Amino acid sequence: MSKTYTTIGSVRGCCGHKHRTIAAAVDCIKRDQSGCRSQGGYSDRNVRYSGGEELSANEQEYVHHLHYSR
Secondary structure, eight states: OOOEEEETTTTTTEEEOOOOSHHHHHHHHHHHHHHHHTTTTOOOEEEEHHHHHOOOOOOOOHHHHHHHHO
16 A cells, blocks of 8 residues: 555644645645635645654655745
8 A cells, every 4th residue: 555645734634635745745735825825824734644644854854845946
């Protein structure tokens, strides 16, 4: 079974998706941030494995790179 990713935050909750890649999860966060920003708010979502497990340090670095390089 392949790993899937989701986005979740303590305020915004879970996006409800099972993304196949980290890049797709980052894109989901960016869409959520854009929607929140348009209403004067912010998104607190982060990428995690769909089971709730945190990403490794290398994976978190990759998320950061994707988030700020696109």
